[in-house]
Structure formats: C-alpha cells, structure tokens
Amino acid sequence: MQEKHLERIRNGKGFIAALDQSGGSTPKALKNYGIAEDAYDNEDKMxxxxxxxxxxxxxxxxxxxxxxxxxxxxxQTMDRHIEGKYTADYLAEEKEIVPFLKVDKGLADEADGVQLMKPITDLDELLQRANERNIFGTKMRSVIKQANAQGIQKIVKQQFDIGKDILAAGLVPIIEPEVDIFSEDKSQSEEILKEELLKQLNELADGQDVMLKLSIPTVANLYKEIVDHPRVIRIVALSGGYPLVEANEKLKENEGIIASFSRALTQNLNVNQSDESFNQTLDDAVETIYDASVNKK
Incomplete structure (x- = not known):
C-alpha cells in the first residue's frame, strides 16, 4: 500500500487537502464554518x-x-471513525486518497525571527500509532517571521532532524518551514530558506526522500531547483492567509508545485448550507485549486 501511495503522491495530478486544524486553531475554523464558541462548553464537544x-x-x-x-x-481525526472505519482507512479504501498526519505540538515563542516547533515529546508513540492507523506520511509546521539567517538555519535543522526520525519509522515527512506572507522581508527570508533547504537535502542518503510544504514564493519558480532535487518527492504550497483566488493565481506561476490549502479550501463552507449547496461550494473550491495545481502559466 505504501508503494502505491508513494507513486500517487510523486506522480499524481491533483493537490493535498489540509484538514489538520489543531486545538489552538479549531475555534477559528469552527467560527469560519458558522459555529460560534458559545455552541460548545468544553474541548470534547469542540x-x-x-x-x-x-x-x-x-x-x-x-x-x-x-x-x-x-x-x-x-x-484526533486519525483516531476517530467515518462510516465505521478509521479516518485514514476511509480515505484510502473508500476515496483512494492518501492519508497524512500532523505531528507537531504547536509553535514556541518567537526568537531570532522564527518560531521553532515545541518539543514533540511523544513522537515515537505517535509514529507507532500512525503506522497502526495506516498513515502514509506526516506534517510539521514552524514559522519564519524575519530574514534572520541564524534563526532560519535553526528552523530548517530542527525540521530535518525530526524528519529523519520520521523516515526511520517508515513514514514520509512533510517538512514545513512556513514563511509568514505578511513579513516585510519575505523574499529575503525565502532566499535564505532555499539555501538552507538545499544544504539539508544534499546531506540526505539515498532512500531518505521527503516532501516540503512551503509558502508560495514572492519570486515565481524560486524553488525550482528544490522541485527537481532527487531527494524531494513533491513540494506542496500552503495558502498562508491568501484568499483562494489570490492563492491560486500565485500558485499557477510556480512550476512543479501543487497546493496543500486549508483555509482557502474551506473558507466558503458553512454549517447551515444544504447538502446541495455545501457540495457545490466545496466542488467549486476543489476545482479551482486542482486547476492551479496542474495548469501552470
């Protein structure tokens, strides 16, 4: 099954949907969906x-x-069921969609212009459960706020150090050093990030293949050298706060990069929509993101 998933992710036409809002971002996701915080009074209900x-x-x-x-x-989504099956099994067996798992525990406070990941203290146990739940790969996010070379070097090293542990567990890591789209020196951060990514990629051994999830770069095709790197399975782009139309237009300018949108995918969905309206709204978003992923300018 893993080889089948790998072939699909490496060569398939389409994009990766991000449905991984965690405890900190769930209230905002629910609010955007039309469910206010007074609709639940504890975390379980949320x-x-x-x-x-x-x-x-x-x-x-x-x-x-x-x-x-x-x-x-x-x-929590991995551990829950959809129509009687664990979510990853439902995705793989009923939808033929490859399941990934968010493994990070959120962001540390900003230092040196970046936010590293908080320690993932239960990583070994989490990766074991991910294998038991038939997960293919993982995702972990950290954030670059400023073009600080020392901070960016730290963030990339942390991502790859943990990524190697994930590879050793038989899973494919999605390495995600997000560059804040509102950063005043975003393009400079991206230039530094590119060089640090290439350094780490060049140190990987044969078979240590990874994915990357990156902010859409200010300069189109900045990451083309990384797209073509032999250790890179695929680069996916986060929407990062761009509205759907803008994110799609920017993505189209970058050859070889596909979408992995969260907010942009779900921004127009609402709990009060009829099934017909909900499905049509989702279909419209999926179609435009697919088009931006496969049709380049």
Whole structure:
C-alpha cells in the first residue's frame, strides 16, 4: 500500500487537502464554518463538532481522488471513525486518497525571527500509532517571521532532524518551514530558506526522500531547483492567509508545485448550507485549486 501511495503522491495530478486544524486553531475554523464558541462548553464537544465538519467534507462527492491526492489529518481525526472505519482507512479504501498526519505540538515563542516547533515529546508513540492507523506520511509546521539567517538555519535543522526520525519509522515527512506572507522581508527570508533547504537535502542518503510544504514564493519558480532535487518527492504550497483566488493565481506561476490549502479550501463552507449547496461550494473550491495545481502559466 505504501508503494502505491508513494507513486500517487510523486506522480499524481491533483493537490493535498489540509484538514489538520489543531486545538489552538479549531475555534477559528469552527467560527469560519458558522459555529460560534458559545455552541460548545468544553474541548470534547469542540472536537466533536470539528470532526462532524471534517466528516462532511471528506464524505462529500466533491472530495474525490480525481482531483485530491492526499489529506492531512489532526491526531484526533486519525483516531476517530467515518462510516465505521478509521479516518485514514476511509480515505484510502473508500476515496483512494492518501492519508497524512500532523505531528507537531504547536509553535514556541518567537526568537531570532522564527518560531521553532515545541518539543514533540511523544513522537515515537505517535509514529507507532500512525503506522497502526495506516498513515502514509506526516506534517510539521514552524514559522519564519524575519530574514534572520541564524534563526532560519535553526528552523530548517530542527525540521530535518525530526524528519529523519520520521523516515526511520517508515513514514514520509512533510517538512514545513512556513514563511509568514505578511513579513516585510519575505523574499529575503525565502532566499535564505532555499539555501538552507538545499544544504539539508544534499546531506540526505539515498532512500531518505521527503516532501516540503512551503509558502508560495514572492519570486515565481524560486524553488525550482528544490522541485527537481532527487531527494524531494513533491513540494506542496500552503495558502498562508491568501484568499483562494489570490492563492491560486500565485500558485499557477510556480512550476512543479501543487497546493496543500486549508483555509482557502474551506473558507466558503458553512454549517447551515444544504447538502446541495455545501457540495457545490466545496466542488467549486476543489476545482479551482486542482486547476492551479496542474495548469501552470
């Protein structure tokens, strides 16, 4: 199954859906979906509601393997069921969509112009459970706020150090050093990031192949050398706060990079929509993101 998934992710046409809002970002995701914070009075109810939202998305006919290659899940989503199956099994068996898992525990406070990941203290146990749940790969996010070479070097090293542990567990890491799209020196940060990524990629051994999730660069095709690197399975782009139309237009300018959007994918969905309206709205978003991923300027 892993080889089949690898072939699909490496060479398939489509994009990866990010459905991995965690505890800190779930209230905002629910609010955008039309569920206010007074609709739940504890964390369990909150996670029940967000799983209902994700279930509605995943089971929609618009969420299909013709346009979606993979989906990134939150840990609780991995451990829950959709129509009697664990979520990853439902994705793989019913939808033919490759399941990924968010493994980071959030961001540390900013230092040296970046936010490293907080320690992942249960990584070994989490990776074991991910294998038991038939997860293909993982995702972990850190954030670059300023063009600080020392900070960017730290962030990339942390990502790759943990990525090697993930590879050793038999999973494919998605390395995500996001550059804040509102940073005043975003393009300079991206130039530094590119060089640090290439340094780390060049040190990987044969078979230590990774994926990268990057902010859409200010300079189109800045990451083309990384797209073509033999240790890179695929580069996917995060929307980073860009509205859907803008994110799609910027993505189209970057050859070889596909989408992995979260907010841009779900921004127009609402809990009060009829199934017909919900499915059509989701289908419209999926189609435009697919088009931006496969049709380049």
């Amino acid at each position: 996670f029940d509601l967000v799983h209902d939202m994700r279930t509605r998305i995943i089971t929609s006919p618009a969420f299909n393997s013709e346009r979606i290659l993979g989906a990134i899940l939150f840990e």
